[in-house]
Amino acid sequence: MTDGAWSPIEPPYDPEFDQREQSESEPPDYLDDPYRDVVLNDPAPAEPAKQKQGRAPTQSAELVEMAKALYRMAKSPEGKIYAVKHDQPGLALPLKGTAGGLRQQLSSLYYAQKKRTASSTALQEMMSVLEGDAMAAADEHVFLRFADDAATGTLYIDLGTPDGQTIAVTPTGWKLLPTSPVLFRRSALISPMPHPQQGGSLEGLRKLINIPESGFRLLIGWLVASCIHDIPHPILGIIGQQGTAKTSAMKLLIQLISPSPATSNIPDKVDDWATTAYNAPIIGLDNVSTLKPWFQDALCKAVTGDGYIKRENYSDSDITVLHFKRPIVITSIDPGSLQGDVSDRLLRVDLDPIPENGRRTEKEVKNEFDSIRRSSHGAILDLLAGVIGILPNVKLEEMPRMADFARVLAALDQVTGWTTLEDYLKTTTEAAVDVIEGNLFAAAIRDLIEDCGVWTGTTTELLEKVSPHPRPQIWPKTPGAAGGALKRNIPPLKSIGISVMSHRTSTSRRYTISKTDIPICQTCFGEMSINTVKSGAIVHPLCQEPKELFPKE
Template sequence: MTADKGMGAKANQFINADDGEDGPPNQATKLLDAVLEISPDLFHAHDGTAYISFTDNGHYKTMVIGDVRLEAWLRKSAFELFRKVVNTNVINEVQAYLEAFALTKGKQTDVFVRLGQNDGKLYLDLGSDDFTVIEVTQTGYKAVACPRQVKFRRPKGMKPLPLPEADGDLSELRRFINVSDEEWPLLLGWLVATFEPDGACLILLMIGQQGSAKTSGCEVLKNLIDPGVACLRVPPASQRDLSIAGKNSLVLGYDNVSRIQPWLSDALCRISTGAGSAVRQLYRDEDEVFFEFRRPLILNGITEFVTSPDLVDRAIAIEPPHLPKSARKDKKTFLSEFEEARPRLLGALLDAVSCALRRLSEVHLQDAPRMADAARWITAAEPALPIAPGVFLSAYESNQTGAADAALDFSKLGNAVIELMAGQNEWLGNSAELLDTIASDCSSETELQRAGWPKNPKALNSQMRRVAPTLESRGLKVVFGISDGNRKRLIRITSGTAPTVQPSESPIAEAVRSDGPDDPAGRPGPDTTSSIGQMALTDSDGWTFLGES
């Protein structure tokens, strides 16, 4: 909300003199008058955080009220006003008034990190000192001063992006990322989908051997669109750590993941779809801090670390092929070449984003996959991508089937159900009966847990709901809540013929479905290489990077 011109004159009504009574304006009042004279926007976000936006040295800035950077700006302003350093209480009083006004009189406004939107346009914050943003429309992109109606918050760890350059080609990205020809469309799809403004975000999984350049590939992707001080992180230890990281980055990247605990798997699913979360405020048992954001995710590891069907449904799994030692070079050269190419790559990516904005209303998918918004957005962008029309959907459906099969391999319950249904067409019973049937050799909860089974019928019901979509790809349909006479809340499992792959005559208009168990997902083995010459490099810490041979 913009402060009115008379607000500065009324500041003394809110900040009293040092003796607690109305009197001549004190330092806090005078400083507040000076702040309000520049007509700042005082507002709050949906989570209750108070913000101030103002023009400083010709640049429009947005800051959290209470942030150390706003405090530093107020101290600087006070020094220019009084020609001396003011007491901390003066700064605190001014911030207290600004916060109170933002929360009680200010409008609720969206605040963005790195990528924002307004009136059908996308805005990419370059993070530069002059606060330049890139405006992306249906007709292209251009650098502009940040509009007042678009509020960008800049976390401390944000690094700047270069100005994008025209006439780039995303094919050049293959110089820096080790990916097979079969999975190249998937990587491009994930990259352009990070700009999709409304739907759920795809999760990129890079699973490869040591020396496959998976870490450097993930770093290149994140640095292309959202560079930061902490490029790739270790997996979070708590919901609080994950929430804070998500609030301060556009893209979340996690390195060397070996196992994803159930709570983390559920949390990553929520971040992908934009569901909110709440954590207890530090030192206060009764208060909560709320987080609500939607973020693209990158995770890499050596082994198949994603076993939850929910997470698999939201993910694209890529297996970079192994690169020999003879194809490695130094890190300095690799990074120098990437920095030189980054403006062109960013420009080519923004061309694809503009294409998606222009064509999105024309694209309609029949039998759309799980992440339908992302698939539709990527399909709309395909004419500006270095792939043929329809290639992404075909690769994505194959990838989903292969990933689901891999997740099922780690599910003891899922495999037990498959074995149970091998000799029958239907099974009907409650959760307790199903548990007794598949774990007939266990007589106690302790034995069930030791054997890796759900510990009780309630836990089995929960796991069955998670694995049911994956079982459907094996021709098994699971229906919950069935009634049979006096028996209620039964589970019915039926066996049928799994659907076969039907190639689409119109790849743009119809998604290709592949639910059969015989699809190997099109993933390359260790000896599969791209048609483009590539080479990796390893630095002193053993990190592997990719260059051009």
């Protein structure tokens, strides 16, 4: 600045003012920056690790931790998955199910603790994690009501109570256990039962069932055998005219050793039958008159052991297997409608008519049963302990059909001095007679053999020989149907002394039907003379002995 000349006073430099002025007057320089969008849209910097660790867990994680704190996962040999509570190691809870499953229980528990509901997505994620854990676990057998431990020879019976108490039966006796050493599952067809009484008696039960003494002892044998789950059991047929209290007797027997809220209905579909048989420890079918052929086949499979395969819901590739072997009780006025293979597995007991002055109301019967059931159950368990102690050493001279059950009766006879095995073998013959009397085609074959002793021919010739005129509506209409009917009736025919053999010629299949005491040539299937048989021959002198299909080297 020169002397004497006016000059404005310059204020001190203010950088913030310059910045404000620039923002108001002209756009900032960075608007022209090509990297502006990238910078502005960059994600926020990551939170410090300390903040991440403090984030609340998700619902699914909470549910998984809750489940693992309360349960362990288990898997059956069939691939079914269960949860086992740590404080109830003997009860297996299904993961899925409309009632009582793990999903429902944890959903309810989660709300009780958190005061909010768990989402469906969180529950599904939890289920996926638990299913994965279960599939990695070793297989464990899961039983329904009755179980055994092959290593120790101990039988176990689930009382069905919420606390998981179990009966353990050994050759030395039985006792109650607070928890089971084996896994039991529960179903809607299992009800709890009271504690059995040590030193019980069968006298009270005997008075409740109107049956001859031999029949009552067979009932007891069937009850004892039903507690041994891994053997085939004959179908118990409670037979009697109207007014013999068949239904009441069936319910008493089932309620005694395996109470259930309901008996079963005769199903219309295979799926319904498989579901019932899988979930019912003992199956009761009331007022049986006629049974469809497929269901009679299903009954035969159920008593000896059956596995039913069905497709999983909402899946084209996943399947589930329902395996079961069950004791079955039926009541009927006339068992003659049963086909041969069912009658061959039938234990028939006939009830006596109840006199008019001996009838009681249902409530009176129930009250009396409740007063004696603990004593009766204890007596059954005493007999069961004695039987399993003897059973390993029981040998039968001849092994009848249902041989495992026959061995149980033989052991029971040794324990009690009864004759249940002999009585059982008699009932099988009686059941066969009933089946043949109720089957017109089988009865015609019986009459044919009673007349001629031996008959040989094709099924076409058999139809021509035995068919009445006119033919009944249910009569086999074709040779194929006649062959099927003949095969189904082989067991009852054999029980009354008639044998059926088939053999193929170069042009046809032929059948030889004869009395079992008539010797038959093993080559031409004609009748042989007594002298020829006494010589030790199995064929006629002019016939060649049959060649072995697989001759020994």
